[in-house]
Amino acid sequence: MRLYDCSTAPSPRRVRMFIAEKGISVDTVQVDLASGEQHGDAFAAINPHRTVPVLQLDDGSCLTTTGGICHYLERQFPQPPLIGRDAAEHGLIVDLVSHIEQDGYLAIAEAFRNKARSFSRNALTGAQQYEQIPELVERGRSRTGHFFVWLDQTLQNKTYLAGDAFSMADISAFIAVEFSAWIKVPVPDSCSALLEWRDRISERPSAGA
């Protein structure tokens, strides 16, 4: 197994934190997104979507999304379970991660990539070029604020997002909240459950992965 990674990007960090929680080690190759290495022929042959993370399996096949990689690792290395201990918890964690990706990561990326000069022709990740649309900056910032409120409500009277067990939902949400610093939308003080949970997660050794 080999992980194509970028140490500064949020999505591969989700995989690194997942791997750290599993207590396994995986060979890692850094892809320099800042210089556009993902658009070169060598990397496009590995992942035509031109994104990281990518997990290359021993047969040479590649998984090219955070979800695909984490679900594969969960089956191969079941302990400790990070995507649910039974059917209901499994469904709940997949549910939470889906909301975190759609209402968190995509919202933050919308605000960030439609503003930053270096993404002027790459407002979306992937192989195709799309121009920035300025209206999406404010929409993304607004959505990020609602995302924080939803996380805070979900965390009321809970230790972790899915209940009493740490999971992939916590990894995904924690790194989304860290990613939101890129657009300078802070978690409001009124979201006290979210702020306490963030402190709790940041103390795990895997948070430094």
Added chain:
Amino acid sequence: MRLYDCSTAPSPRRVRMFIAEKGISVDTVQVDLASGEQHGDAFAAINPHRTVPVLQLDDGSCLTTTGGICHYLERQFPQPPLIGRDAAEHGLIVDLVSHIEQDGYLAIAEAFRNKARSFSRNALTGAQQYEQIPELVERGRSRTGHFFVWLDQTLQNKTYLAGDAFSMADISAFIAVEFSAWIKVPVPDSCSALLEWRDRISERPSAGA
């Protein structure tokens, strides 16, 4: 178990087709999206995200995404497997579904919801109101065209998207291709593998679910 459904919408159709392939039956309640029933207090208490599908479990808890619902059902009713027979196939199917949701459903929804008059203040699904952004119509149509090409390339020399076994990836992609009719972006004749696969999937009894 109870499924909150809308017979005309693409996302709940993915769950209905998944259920039909599993050969199980689930009580269904229709939610009238056209009249805005999802924004009423009764439904918002069931799902604050105000979307369908929702699967309410026997303990009253609710799964509110297609992914969460299908992963729950896969664990509860493992036969026939629709999300992989081993770790590598499981990872691959989750990977494919992630691309289909991000590059297919979101692209088509972007083109559709930013144009249709009835969505003038609801350009995104969910509880929050966002105005339409006209530039997203063309961007969504362009992305949909690239989505078709990717599906066609993925289907080269394969019976199904993940290889030789029908899966949740086929369900998700088939209904995304049907959904693309809403924005009148046809699958080009050059995508012959995709067109043949579509015909093959449409012959399954579950395609009518």
